[in-house]
Amino acid sequence: MKRYSALLFIAFFSGATTLVGYKLFFESHRNGNSIVTMAPQYNARNVAxxxxxxxxxxxxxxxxxxxxxxxNVSVRTVYDPIREFFYGARGGIQQEQIGxxxxxxxxxxxxxxxxxxxxxDANQLEVTLNNKKVxxxxxxxxxxxxxxxxxxxxxxxxxxxxxxxxxxxxxxxxxxxxxxxxxxxxxxxxxxxxxxxxxxxxxxxxxxxxxxxxxxxxxxxxxxxxxxxxxxxxxxxxxxxxxxxxxxxxxxxxxxxxxxxxxxxxxxxNVQRGVLGAVGNELNGVRAKELGIKQTEGYYITNVIENSGAAKAGIKKGDVIVKLDNQKITTYPELTGYLNTKRPNDRINVTVIRDGQTKVIPVTLVKNDVINTEFRGLELENLSAADKKRYNIESGVRIKNVTNERLLPYKEELVGSIILSIDNTNAADVEAVSKMLGNKDDREGASVRLLTKNGQILRFII
Known part of the structure; x- marks a missing residue:
């Protein structure tokens, strides 16, 4: 009898422990603010x-x-040449535009x-709430x-x-x-x-x-x-x-x-962007075959930018990035999407495949304006927010130095000028330029659109 009583007590105690554990663990997570813990349970209920x-x-x-x-209320000046011709009116007419x-x-x-x-371009902004208050x-x-x-x-x-x-x-x-x-x-x-x-x-x-x-x-x-x-x-x-x-x-x-x-x-x-400084291309079956590697997913590094966090941490050309922290990386947007949530001096773990071996490399991200790259004998650096405001542009890279022998006679004019586009593609920043160049044969000519220090727009071919 004592034996059955002991078994009954153990069974009852085990069941009670399980119930209390369920309440404490699952209910506390359900009532908490953590989206990560709620998402699997929530999504599971909606399957099919x-x-x-x-x-x-x-x-x-x-x-x-x-x-x-x-x-959005903005004002623009509209010029009417017919009105000016017949009535001699000078200057344009101010028109209000609403977006x-x-x-x-x-x-x-x-x-x-x-x-x-x-x-x-708004001159005036107005907000209307859902309750009609303005x-x-x-x-x-x-x-x-x-x-x-x-x-x-x-x-x-x-x-x-x-x-x-x-x-x-x-x-x-x-x-x-x-x-x-x-x-x-x-x-x-x-x-x-x-x-x-x-x-x-x-x-x-x-x-x-x-x-x-x-x-x-x-x-x-x-x-x-x-x-x-x-x-x-x-x-x-x-x-x-x-x-x-x-x-x-x-x-x-x-x-x-x-x-x-x-x-x-x-x-x-302003927005603080942490830069990795590793430039490359997405992998797929065709590209992997061309490169002679087994990996068909990941981000293949073709260039590591000088002074970047990747360069200082030892990431090399030929490495394949497959993970940033716990985020799997199979495409370029996945890589940039994760990096866009980080700031300069943030430390991330970059998982790469190198010569068939998996390595986890800690990298400290750097500021966007401390990295530079080289393009056909032109050393390029990123623009600051103040530079963009000064020149009234949204993107571009500044020529920091000239080492191209054919361009040395024009070095004084070129240094400090801003490259706006290369082959009709916006030169958004140093990383974008490096990515463009990674897909380009060095023997090909490149059409450059340039904003000089005195505000002129020039086009030339390197």
């Missing part, structure tokens, strides 16, 4: 479910109140994130490369705001909602799935979009892409369409990149 079986109402109700309408878009409230005291192209907005800062801008309104109340999810945890096939406030109609909601991650549209250096098939139309730019919990996973930025209207695909800047840009603008006044 159609849209009609998922309740979007709670997420939509949460998101619509955080999305605003943004009105519209959407934005997302990200703090209860009125900070709003939107697209840079929504507010570009406020003047102040521009805090922008990042034209990632098409993000930060605004601020002084509201007379605490505002509803979006909470950021971890966009690295977003999964292809996950249901999402696109929320915008176009044409002052109050917020509108469309549903779709994540079609792809780390999309590279090769547009002015912007990389690593979240692609979705949720309908996004003009006026929704700057709106929110949210998961089915109403958490922000991206800022809707553009659509892919031959007509200018939605035709199946839309793209959003991931929330992790957006958050980092906003934090940089608020803390430093």
């Amino acid at each position: 479910l159609g849209a009609e079986n998922i309740d979007f109402t709670a997420a939509a109700d949460q998101a619509v109140h955080t999305v605003v309408h943004v009105k 519209t878009g959407s934005g997302v409230i990200i703090s209860q005291d009125g900070y709003i994130v939107t697209n840079n192209h929504v507010i570009k 406020y003047k907005a102040k521009l805090i800062g922008t990042d034209s490369k990632m098409d993000i801008a930060l605004l601020k309104i002084d509201a007379d109340e605490k505002l509803p705001y979006a909470t950021f999810a971890d966009s690295d945890q977003v999964r292809v096939g996950e249901w999402v909602l696109a929320v915008g406030n176009p044409y002052n109609l109050t917020s509108t909601v469309t549903a779709g799935i994540v079609s792809a991650k780390a999309r590279n549209l090769d547009t002015n250096g912007i990389q690593s979009f979240i692609q979705t098939d949720a309908a996004v139309n003009p006026g929704n730019s700057g709106g929110a892409l949210v998961n089915t919990r109403g958490e922000l996973i991206g800022i809707n930025t553009m659509i892919s369409s031959p007509t200018g209207s939605y035709a199946g695909y839309s793209f959003a800047v991931p929330s992790n990149i957006t958050r980092k840009i906003i934090e940089d603008i608020m803390e430093f006044g």
Whole structure:
């Protein structure tokens, strides 16, 4: 009898321990703020479910109140040659232009994130909340490369705001909602799935979009892409369409990149970008065969930029990057997308395959303006934000030194000038130029578009 009583006690104790452990561990994670721990459980419940079986109402109700309408008022001068000829009127006519878009409230005291192209060249910015209240907005800062801008309104109340999810945890096939406030109609909601991650549209250096098939139309730019919990996973930025209207695909800047840009603008006044300094190409079956290597996925290094973190850490030409920290790297947008969440002096672990062996190399990222590269006897360096503002340009690289014998007679004029493009491709920065050159035969000529120190635009062939 004693034996059965002991067995019964052990069984009861084990069951109670399991129940308490479940409550303490799983319930604490479910009630916490960690998106990473919630995502697998949440996604598992939605497997094989159609849209009609998922309740979007709670997420939509949460998101619509955080999305605003943004009105951009700009003034341009229009010249009328006929009026000038007949009436002798000199000077142009001032015309007011109005552009519209959407934005997302990200703090209860009125900070709003939107697209840079929504507010570009604005003389006046106006924000309309979902409850129809209207406020003047102040521009805090922008990042034209990632098409993000930060605004601020002084509201007379605490505002509803979006909470950021971890966009690295977003999964292809996950249901999402696109929320915008176009044409002052109050917020509108469309549903779709994540079609792809780390999309590279090769547009002015912007990389690593979240692609979705949720309908996004003009006026929704700057709106929110949210998961089915109403958490922000991206800022809707553009659509892919031959007509200018939605035709199946839309793209959003991931929330992790957006958050980092906003934090940089608020803390430093500009965006701090940590540079790896390893330039190369994506691998695939064809390229791997040409290179004589086994790896068909990863980022193959063709050049390591002088003074960069990669160079100092010992990364070499021929290495294949397969992971940054715990993020698997198979494409260039995946690499740049992860690096865009980092700052100078951040330390990351770069996993490479070298001569068939896997190595983990710690790398300290450097500032964008301390690296340089060489192009046909021209030593190039990145521009600072002040340089871009001074010359009223968004991209370019400065000629730091000239070693090309044929160009030495023009060294005084060339040093300090800015290369705007090479072979009609924007010279966004030193890394972009190095990547271009990695795909170019040294024997080929290169057409260079140059901005001289006195403001002239020149074209020549090296």
